[in-house]
Amino acid sequence: MNKDGTIIIIEDDKDDQFVLEExxxxxxxxxxxxxxxxxxKALDFLYSTSDRPFLIISDINLPELNGLELRSKIQQDADLNLKCIPxxxxxxxxxxxxxxxxYSTSAQGFFVKPxxxxxxxEAIDVMxxxxxxxxxxxNF
Structure with a gap:
């Protein structure tokens, strides 16, 4: 885990993206x-970058590949899995x-959007x- 790395946010609602950025x-x-x-789109980026992101914060209901499917694909890819991205x-x-x-996908957290x-x-700060x-x- 790269604590200074990018935070990947997978959210298809533009209003929610705006609120999260604020x-x-x-x-x-x-x-x-x-x-x-x-x-x-997030998976394509993760496959193409050599960066080690800090976190992935993902919605579940997403187009093309939902959050559960994305998590499973990350787990199945040895290189992505070794990046230890929460x-x-x-x-x-x-x-x-x-x-x-x-949790069956070994998620490190499940937060309901308040x-x-x-x-x-408060939820983002806790995460x-x-x-x-x-x-x-x-990260040693």
Whole structure:
């Protein structure tokens, strides 16, 4: 895990992307952010870059390749898996089966998108602070 790396955000809703960018700006984390509107576009980027992103924050309901399918493809690719990129779901999709499916892909977190700006800001802050403090096999 590269704690100074890019935060990959996979979110197809432009309004949600705008809110997330505002939140990151207010929180002041220096990590570059890249937004992708589909799981397939994010996967193409991950295959093509030599960079080691810091985090992947992904919606579940996405066009072309949903968040669960994307996570599975990352796990199945030895090179991507070795990058040790934490994969966190941030979604409005909430039912017991979705949560079970998310954790069956070895997700490192599942957050339900809250309704208010301040709650979104708090959730993002919790995610980033937690992973900034975590150790990973490839950051020694």
């Amino acid at each position: 939140v990151f700006g207010e929180l002041g984390y220096p990590n570059k952010r890249m937004y992708f509107s589909s799981g397939l 994969y966190i779901y941030f979604t409005t999709a909430l039912n017991q089966q979705v949560v079970i499916d998310a 309704g208010t700006y301040e709650e979104i800001k 980033i602070k937690y992973w900034k403090k975590c150790a990973a096999p490839n």
